[in-house]
Amino acid sequence: MNRLRGLGVPVALFLGVVVVALLSTTGPAAVERLAVTGLVNLVLVIGLYVFVGNSGVWSFGHMSFALVGGYVAGLLALAARLKDQLLPDAPELVRELTAPPFVAVLVGGLVAALVAAVVAVPLSRIGGLAAGLATVSLLIALSVVAAQWQSVTRGQKGLSSIPTSTTMWVALAWVLVALLSAWGYQRSSFGVRLRASKSDEVAASAAGISVSVQRGVAFVLSGFLTGIGGALFALQLGSINPDVFYLDATFLIITMLVLGGAASLTGAVTGSIVVSVLAEVLRRTEGGSLFGLDVPARPGLADVVLGVVLVMMLLRAPSGITGGRELGTPRRRNHARATVTGTGLEPISVAGAPSSPVPHREDRP
Structure with missing residues (x-):
């Protein structure tokens, strides 16, 4: 019963997302595509x-990981006859292996998780700025591989003619899977141990927690979900190239997480919705249209405004819009301010999890 009651947060978040998504269907088809x-x-x-x-x-x-998931799903979704034309020099397995959309998305996520598992071995042993720089190196390396592996990825031209299958309902279904997976993980013993190390890594290690192992588990699950997102995008757009998931996408996704509140699942959802709406309004303004009115075109306005909003949020409310709290969690009086440098994200007390830096005896590995 406690586990069922604990699903209230992800279910409530999902229902809110469904309402916003359904509202988009009342407008033009372009608005629905943006909602997807x-x-x-x-x-x-x-x-x-x-x-x-x-x-x-x-x-x-x-x-x-989104890039990996997108390419894998795209290759699996392409018909064999098209791959013979587009990728004549690809390995035989790549040219002949096909899969339905659901399997293609799932395999894309699994391959991304496999890449994350390999990277997690060295990455989980470092933290702070060093870890951030290491992940940037990974992004650059995989982008270069995608741009140069002509026989499989077609280089800068990318994959095209991918059958589109990511509809509103398909995307909503995977959002629900992602919400339940993220919530279940953070309430599990793995999530509790990792959150304990966030406040004091030394104390967590002294309590018997293997911080590197816990970070590795989270990294692999994170890579899987990110790969799923990349696969969904490839099957929505119908094409993918090395530049789709590079610096622009990285900035946008990080902005969503920071503005909403990086320390809570509620913050992740809130930031995603707010930034998506704000970014679309700014893009329309860039093109000279705002709520049906003609306004002076301002190319580049979206990136500038999002950057300014991000800086202001970091200065005034580093915990994000939600303050690092989950839905329905009351504000604590001695609520510490979070930072986005190093390992300074604020720990959260989630239902069923200890609020102290060191887990209780029964939560120790």
């Missing part, structure tokens, strides 16, 4: 949150 893109971005934000929100270690290269 917003849902895919939400999966990516949740994927990043699983690692960052629980470990307190920032990753600036998570879009590399």
Whole structure:
């Protein structure tokens, strides 16, 4: 019963997302397509949150897993006859192996998780700025591989003619999977141990917690969900190239997480919705239209405003819009301010989890 009651937060968040998504269907078809893109971005934000929100270690290269998931799903979704034309020099297995959309997305996430598992071995042993720089190196390396592996990825031209299958309902279904996965993880013994190390890594290690192992588990799950998001995007757009998940996408997803509140799942969802709406309004303004009115075109306005908003939020409310709290959690009087440097994300007391830095005896490994 306690576990069922504990699902109230992700279910409530999902219902809120469903309401926003359904409202978009009342407008033009273009608005609905943007809503689907917003849902895919939400999966990516949740994927990043699983690692960052629980470990307190920032990753600036998570879009590399989205790139892997997107290419794998795209290759599996392409018909064999099309791959013979587009990728004549690809290995026989790549040209002949096909899968339905659901399997393609799932395999894309699994391959991304496999890459994350390999990277997690050295990455989980470092933290702070060093970890962030290491993940950036991963993003650059995989982008270069995608741009140069002509026989499989077609280089800078990318994959095209991918059958599109990411609809509103498909995206919503995967958002629900991501929400339940992230919530279940942070309430599990793995999540509790990792959150304990966020406040005091030395004390957590002294309590018997293997911080590197816990970070590795979170990193792999995070890579899986991020790969799912990349796969959904490839099957929505119908094409993918090395630049799709690079610096612009990285900045957007991190902005969503920071503005909402990187220390809570509620913050991840809130930030994703707010930034998606704000970014669309700014893009329309860039093109000279705002709520049906003609305004002076301002190219580049969206990036500038989002950057300014991000800086102001870091200065005035580093814990984000939600203050690092989950839905329905009352504000604590001695609520410490969080930072986004090093491992300074604020620990959260979640239902069923200890609020102190060191877990209780029964939560120790």
